[in-house]
Amino acid sequence: MGTELLLGQIVDTNSSFIGEQLSVAGIDSYFQTKVGDNWDRIKDALLLALDRSDAVIVCGGLGPTQDDITRGVIADVMGVPLERDPDVEDRIRSMFGTRGRDMPENNLRQADVPKGAAVLPVQPGTAPGLLAPLTVGRDEKVIYAVPGVPWEMQQMITQAVLPDLQRRAGITATIRSRVIRTWGQSESGIAEQLAPYHDELEQRGHATLAFLASGIEGLKVRLTAKAASAAEADDILAKEVELVATILGDSVFTTDDESMEQVVLRLCQARGITLGTAESITGGLIAQRLTDVPGASSVFRGGVVSYSSDVKHDLLGVPRGPVVSDEAAEAMALGACRVLGCDASVAATGVAGPEPQEGHKPGTVFLATCVDGEAGSLMVRLPGDRERVRQFSCISVLDVLRRRLLARA
Amino acid sequence: MGTELLLGQIVDTNSSFIGEQLSVAGIDSYFQTKVGDNWDRIKDALLLALDRSDAVIVCGGLGPTQDDITRGVIADVMGVPLERDPDVEDRIRSMFGTRGRDMPENNLRQADVPKGAAVLPVQPGTAPGLLAPLTVGRDEKVIYAVPGVPWEMQQMITQAVLPDLQRRAGITATIRSRVIRTWGQSESGIAEQLAPYHDELEQRGHATLAFLASGIEGLKVRLTAKAASAAEADDILAKEVELVATILGDSVFTTDDESMEQVVLRLCQARGITLGTAESITGGLIAQRLTDVPGASSVFRGGVVSYSSDVKHDLLGVPRGPVVSDEAAEAMALGACRVLGCDASVAATGVAGPEPQEGHKPGTVFLATCVDGEAGSLMVRLPGDRERVRQFSCISVLDVLRRRLLARA
Numbered sequence: 001m002g003t004e005l006l007l008g009q010i011v012d013t014n015s016s017f018i019g020e021q022l023s024v025a026g027i028d029s030y031f032q033t034k035v036g037d038n039w040d041r042i043k044d045a046l047l048l049a050l051d052r053s054d055a056v057i058v059c060g061g062l063g064p065t066q067d068d069i070t071r072g073v074i075a076d077v078m079g080v081p082l083e084r085d086p087d088v089e090d091r092i093r094s095m096f097g098t099r100g101r102d103m104p105e106n107n108l109r110q111a112d113v114p115k116g117a118a119v120l121p122v123q124p125g126t127a128p129g130l131l132a133p134l135t136v137g138r139d140e141k142v143i144y145a146v147p148g149v150p151w152e153m154q155q156m157i158t159q160a161v162l163p164d165l166q167r168r169a170g171i172t173a174t175i176r177s178r179v180i181r182t183w184g185q186s187e188s189g190i191a192e193q194l195a196p197y198h199d200e201l202e203q204r205g206h207a208t209l210a211f212l213a214s215g216i217e218g219l220k221v222r223l224t225a226k227a228a229s230a231a232e233a234d235d236i237l238a239k240e241v242e243l244v245a246t247i248l249g250d251s252v253f254t255t256d257d258e259s260m261e262q263v264v265l266r267l268c269q270a271r272g273i274t275l276g277t278a279e280s281i282t283g284g285l286i287a288q289r290l291t292d293v294p295g296a297s298s299v300f301r302g303g304v305v306s307y308s309s310d311v312k313h314d315l316l317g318v319p320r321g322p323v324v325s326d327e328a329a330e331a332m333a334l335g336a337c338r339v340l341g342c343d344a345s346v347a348a349t350g351v352a353g354p355e356p357q358e359g360h361k362p363g364t365v366f367l368a369t370c371v372d373g374e375a376g377s378l379m380v381r382l383p384g385d386r387e388r389v390r391q392f393s394c395i396s397v398l399d400v401l402r403r404r405l406l407a408r409a
Numbered sequence: 410m411g412t413e414l415l416l417g418q419i420v421d422t423n424s425s426f427i428g429e430q431l432s433v434a435g436i437d438s439y440f441q442t443k444v445g446d447n448w449d450r451i452k453d454a455l456l457l458a459l460d461r462s463d464a465v466i467v468c469g470g471l472g473p474t475q476d477d478i479t480r481g482v483i484a485d486v487m488g489v490p491l492e493r494d495p496d497v498e499d500r501i502r503s504m505f506g507t508r509g510r511d512m513p514e515n516n517l518r519q520a521d522v523p524k525g526a527a528v529l530p531v532q533p534g535t536a537p538g539l540l541a542p543l544t545v546g547r548d549e550k551v552i553y554a555v556p557g558v559p560w561e562m563q564q565m566i567t568q569a570v571l572p573d574l575q576r577r578a579g580i581t582a583t584i585r586s587r588v589i590r591t592w593g594q595s596e597s598g599i600a601e602q603l604a605p606y607h608d609e610l611e612q613r614g615h616a617t618l619a620f621l622a623s624g625i626e627g628l629k630v631r632l633t634a635k636a637a638s639a640a641e642a643d644d645i646l647a648k649e650v651e652l653v654a655t656i657l658g659d660s661v662f663t664t665d666d667e668s669m670e671q672v673v674l675r676l677c678q679a680r681g682i683t684l685g686t687a688e689s690i691t692g693g694l695i696a697q698r699l700t701d702v703p704g705a706s707s708v709f710r711g712g713v714v715s716y717s718s719d720v721k722h723d724l725l726g727v728p729r730g731p732v733v734s735d736e737a738a739e740a741m742a743l744g745a746c747r748v749l750g751c752d753a754s755v756a757a758t759g760v761a762g763p764e765p766q767e768g769h770k771p772g773t774v775f776l777a778t779c780v781d782g783e784a785g786s787l788m789v790r791l792p793g794d795r796e797r798v799r800q801f802s803c804i805s806v807l808d809v810l811r812r813r814l815l816a817r818a
Binding site: 030032038041186187188191283284287292300303306308310339340353383384385386390 | 450699700714723
């Protein structure tokens, strides 16, 4: 809920959180609706939601200002008045007291509760959450209202709303997921390779499969299982993950949802190899991604961003001549190992666009790796805009190094 | 749309983008709904949306796999069959042709178009967007379908959907925004400084003010005006932006919503100065951000990511001893200018966490700049986790360089 959300002034991470938590708790969630701070439209959205669902979670609009009308609308939907809750009023007064600040009077609006509704037992901030039971036709339904402030919302959802929902639903089942990540094949290629398995899986009926192209994070294959206990769901997933990994072979770079950088750093560490980078087209992105991983310093020594041709020639020893070529990429990789004193390196040079360079179209990239003093390279043509070309270059060259390190072992 | 969204597996930035664009284009948007990849529920959501709105934008479900059912559901809602569009089929075949990859047959599903619908004239990827006109009761309505891939969706929305929507709506009132970005003061500091102006603005009543702390993008101050024409709104904004910029002084680094990197590159270019980086704590982030700007190559020569102490000492000439210090930061900045052959540089060394280093707590960062052979540095204590510390280091050190360049002119 909220006009700021509709206007895109803030990104809605709350509904992602709530969706994920509901899924993990085994509660089916079918609809999410955002609606502006308008009484009639909120009321319509609530009535519709109650018509098609057993429970509705409303997020936001519980603050102290005149915009915060959720309490009133819920009372309207229930057909009851708002009543000031003396316990909540005391709590709000004392919260302001302990922080030594004068309390604006309108904060007490937050103590208004629809008659027949209860205040949620968890209240991290000043805004109380609500649990509003109501009868629709012959059915007992419930509205939960939580604040839009993420940390307040999250505590209320996990500690109060989910347990209540599970109790009402008589939930016994648990849903768990595992994510396999792949690189080197298209989404449709992976889907085709897994098609016979997918059919078998549907017949077994205890797990589902989904694909998600995720840019620099790789192409994700998610297995989800529903079972009576978490342990049982995990057992099912362990077997299915192994089957998928066998079918997809060396395109799989992780069965534990790691990033490509984590995987490469782990492989280097296991082999006692130090790593460096020489970047032109990626402009520092590879180094930045590697150093995003806590503990990278045990493997990663550093990098050279050789954006201008002079830096390529003078610092990395790339021969004078074309800088968008196999030779230049390999010289960059060798130069990185020499200048940074590392055992292995990755290098990328190419055309990010929008303009062509040295006669090559945007998306033309030369990727090189160096391991044990031996450099190798390949040319790739990458789709998309400047940012995507840079991101695909990063994961692609790290994937080449990953395959070389695996072959070396 | 999409099960991944409901399950919270990906955060929904698309609906924020669409909401913001609609708002700027002067189109009222009242509802956003997310629904899983289920035929009946998508159909119900579409029928409901058509009932309460004149136009509906559907995002996602246009890919090549069996999950991608948006095309079919729209045809169902229109009461028409799907027909394969030969032009789109040719385009898809030729896209695969130029990349030299075999095309899985199911990609051709993307050429299926509901009879009576048109393909959007903008198609950045393989998935075509749709414009599906239909009659509901006595009213002419329209469904737009765009892919869920952000860069494809964004191009289609701005270049095809919005112009069509504005034409249909006969838009006359226009909402326009300008964003001023600042660095160096807290959000509450900026708000306090602007409080008297804010009151005046409310009395004038033709524009509104909002603050948005945006991490590495700076602290944004957004002015929004509504007027009969874009030109009139722009005139109002030009005057108000000047007032705000005068009040906030040199904390303002742009009145045109540029990134700090764009501003620094522009200032360097105007002074004929080349730029380099020496990064430890930021691990390549500064170089990556600078090279995100198209045309950076006219100013930015390159960078050294000196993550290990050896690279600091051996390549950049940092004296043996502590590497988290003013001296080390200044030596890095001087070393960058020497090794990369550039006129100015920025350098950052510090503790990103989670562990302390050389007796300094996480968040302790030394920032240095070098201009005309003269290095200077300062220590900052930055809040937040590893990622935030790195991001704040990046914008903070570039801001120091910005102020030095302005003082030099």
